[in-house]
Amino acid sequence: MKADSNTPKRVHQRIVDLRKLLEGHRILYHVYDTPEVSDTVYDSLMKELAELEQAYPEYDSQVSPTKRVGGDPIDAFQKVTHDIKQWSFDNVFSFDELTEWEDRNITLLIKNGITEKPSYVAEMKIDGLKVIMTYVDGVLTRAATRGNGEVGEDITENIRTVKSIPLVLPQPLTITVIGEAWIKKKDLDIINNERAKEELPLYANTRNLAAGTLRQLDPKVVARRNIQIYSYDIEGGAFTTQEEELNALEKFGFLVNPDRKVCKTLKDVQQFYDTWIDKRSEQDYGIDGLVIKINERNLWDVLGYTAKSPRGGIAYKFPAEEVTTKLVAVTVQVGRTGAITPVAELTPVLLAGSTVARATLHNADEIERLDVRVGDTVMLRKAGDVIPEIFDVVKELRSKTAKKFTMPTHCPSCATELSRVSIGKELSAALYCRNSECPAQHIEGLIHFVSKKGMNIEGLGEKIIETFHDIGLISDVVSIYHLKKSDIDGLEGFGEKSADNIITSINASRTVPLNRFLYSLGIRHVGEQTAKDIAKHFGDIQKIRTATFEELTSVDGVGDKVGAELVAFFANAKNANLVDRLLKEVTIIHEQKVGSSKLSGLTFVITGTLPTLSRDEAKELIEKHGGKVSSSVSAKTNYLLAGESAGSKLSDAQKLGVTILSEEGLKDMI
Ligand SMILES: [Zn+2]
Incomplete structure (x- = not known):
């Protein structure tokens, strides 16, 4: 029918009918997997609706199915405070632990005068991203990430593109629905193949991909990526059992994981668990384990919450992959x-x-x-x-x-006989080549010396170091500073320009902060952080060289092992000579405090690929402003600075309720 031959009233009715019809087909297709019309029929109905909405903008609506293609890109996500704190479940790893959980609950119920025994609903614990969707009077008004449990990010525009989520409920309910977003394993492969062609970093797993996708600023990208959401919880509804609640979600048009089971006893739970240990790898999505929830809502409510989790539910984890x-x-x-x-x-x-x-x-x-x-x-x-x-x-x-396989008795590089070294009163488990002239050790030492966290000599990569070492152009670390342009220019693969660049970056490294200088020496057990701690404490290379074991081990973060290595290193005449010669080539600068103390007292962990900063640059920035960067997420972590393709640290942080921060967010703080 031609839109312009209709009265506005008839057009409006047609729009309403089309939306209702399309929503019905969406549920049949995306919730029940039983489509009644072909894709092309669906598409042509959608096309008609889109055309009508364009011709009659007064009838357009944000919750029309046509809006699922994705709106305009945004600059940043708004923070949202959840109405109800988002809990996460405690974990158990064995049937014994699961039984203990039940015993604790039953004891608590009896204390409250309840003798009724709980039954359970076992659901899949999907390795995805938790999303929280708010409906007001039946209309999707907001969708957010879990964030730290209290504050998440507003991803409403992205969720609108997800076809397993209704934009409008069949009844004008005001409820909050919780779901887990995931992406099919085969979609991960397809997307990674595309990214590989464009030389973009790959997503490590489907969870990373789901998280990375929902945090896309451009909803059109999300619309293309086929995100799925299994909804599993309603806050604010009046249901007497979890089973009822899941069924209601389905009726409302949400996709609910069909693989769930009502279990009378924990024995039934265990049976279900056992079948899924084997079956889980065949699924389209990653499964961590099962979530076991007490089915009876009245019992759940009596049990209440611990400081971290609701008592009525628990995650029963599968063994690590x-x-x-x-x-x-x-x-x-x-x-x-x-x-x-x-x-x-x-x-x-x-x-x-x-x-x-x-x-x-x-x-x-x-x-x-x-x-x-x-x-x-x-x-x-x-x-x-x-x-x-x-x-x-x-x-x-x-x-x-x-x-x-037998370990070689002699060094594969220099043929020196290998031996164990004594560490305190014990012999090392590892064999060592003790030849101080060993080429392999020299090369590794040189690579360490020029590395980013050391002297940071750009352009001297591992291959070049190896080549220069093999042809005798460099021997020890000091010899790097004796390199001349004419030594390099004309070597196979090097021209005047590349020779120039190498000399320039060598010269640029001639001024270096004390901590990086100390790190670059490659003293055993003296890593990046230890070097920083020692540099900060002594502030002078000569003081470090002459420090006693007691003085060294009095530094926070310096243990006996490190102390002993440092004393031994500087007491060695050859090393002392090397450091003397090195100090003729380089000048140690004392880092000026140009930063602020805005991040003082805060601990950060960095994960994933950030939009503009490298991880080292982000670390430098945080430290410049008084913050600390640690390598793993713990209860002491204040912020997780997360970029694209964030790994398990992201889920660790989410579990611990650590605030997730973007690069943008970090820059806002300083
Ligand atoms: Zn060797």
């Missing part, structure tokens, strides 16, 4: 300090969302303990945040050709 792969070879690395590390070369395998091809085997004792052989099928897991490790061997699959 583990995979098997093949050990192809074991190679040996010589570190800067001469430590020999065996490295497992693996058939590349996907583990917890990223591809792993190498893992540390730590030392010979560990290889012995595992009884791991080349050719073996090994079990691999992520240790802590990132480092993959082999934790077991599938011996049933060992072939006759599997070969025992």
Whole structure:
């Protein structure tokens, strides 16, 4: 029908009917997965609605299904304070712990004069991003991220594009709905392939992708990415059971995970859990475990909350993700300090969302303990945040050709016999090459010296250091400062310009802050933070060189191990000579305090890729203003500075209720 031949009243009615029809089809398709019309029919109805809304803007509406394509990009997310604090559940890892949880609850119920035994609803705990949607009189008015539980970010425009969320409820209810946003594993692959072509950083897993997508400033990007949201909770509704609540969500047009079960007892819960341990990897989404909630709302309410979580619910976590792969070879690395590390070369395998091809085997004792052989099928897991490790061997699959790996007796670089070193009264687990002239150690030492956190000599990458060392252009760290342009110009792969650049950055490094100078020396156990602590305390390189063990260990953050290494390092005549010669080449500057103390007393953790700052730059900026940066999220962390593709630190921070901060947010604070 032609829009202009209609009276406004008829047009309006047509618009209302179209919206209702399209909403019905959305529910059939996205909630029940039972579409009744083809995509093209749906699209043509949508097209008609869009045209009518354009011709009659007075009837246009923010909650029209046509708005799901995404509005205009925004500059930044607004902070929103949640009406109800967003809790997270406590975790249990075994049936025993789960039973203890029930016992505690029953005791508490009896104290309150209730003898009724609770039943449970077991739901999937999806590894996604929590979103909180507010409906006023049945209209979606706001959607926010969980943030720190009290304050999140307004992502309403992005959520409007998500088809598993109704823009309007069938009844004029004022409720808050909680859901978990996720993206299909196959969509992760597609998006990562595209990003790889554009040389953009890849998303580590589906959770990162969901989080990164919902925090896109351009809703059109979100609309393209096929975000799914499983809704699972209503705040403000009057339901007598959790089961009823989930069913109601479905009726309201939300997508609810069909894989849920009402369980009379914890035994039923355990059965459900056991079937899902195996099934979970086949799903389109990542599953952490199950969330077990007491079904009866009256019992839930009586139990109330601990300081951190509601007592009536608990997360029953699955074991950490583990995979098997093949050990192809074991190679040996010589570190800067001469430590020999065996490295497992693996058939590349996907583990917890990223591809792993190498893992540390730590030392010979560990290889012995595992009884791991080349050719073996090994079990691999992520240790802590990132480092993959082999934790077991599938011996049933060992072939006759599997070969025992024996640690070399001599250094692969200089052929010196390897030995253990004494650490206090004990011998080290690792073997060491003790040859102070070992080329591999020299090269590692040189790479450490020029690294960003050290002297920061740009343009002298690992390959160039190796080349220069191999052809005898550089020997020790001092020799870097003796390099001349004519030494480099004309070498294979180097022209006048690149030679110039290298000399320029070497010269630029001739003035250096004390902490970076100390770090660059590569003294064992003296990392970035320790170097800072020592530099701050002594403020002078000569004082550090002559400090006693007692003086050194009196510094906050300097333990016996570090103290002993420092004393031994500077007492060594060769090292003393090297430092003397180095000090003729470089000038140590004392960092001027040009910053503020606006961040003093605050601890930050940095994760992901920030829009403009590198992680080191962000760290420098925070420290300049008196803040501290630590490497892992704990209860002491005040802020998580998070960028694109943030890793598990983000979820750690969310679990601990740490405030998530963007680069923009950080800059606002200083
Ligand atoms: Zn060696």
